[in-house]
Amino acid sequence: MATLRDQTDQSTALLELLEQTACSFCDGGHLVQEQYKGNEAVVCSSCGTPGAQVWNCQ
Numbered sequence: 001m002a003t004l005r006d007q008t009d010q011s012t013a014l015l016e017l018l019e020q021t022a023c024s025f026c027d028g029g030h031l032v033q034e035q036y037k038g039n040e041a042v043v044c045s046s047c048g049t050p051g052a053q054v055w056n057c058q
């Protein structure tokens with residue numbers, strides 16, 4: 001299986017797919033694209049839990 005950090009373009013597409021999906025850590029939250037520790041990520045708008053993030057290693 002390929003790692004996320006080798007697949008930046010696909011990972012960005014993954015973030016777009018994940019955006020607006022329901023948070024799996026709380027009720028009622030959904031994921032929004034945001035910077036998380038300097039990386040592109042999707043973070044729950046309710047509880048703040050990062051659902052996924054893309055490491056930029058260029």
Ligand SMILES: [Zn+2]
Pocket residue numbers: 023024025026027029030044045046047048049
């Ligand atoms: Zn949440």
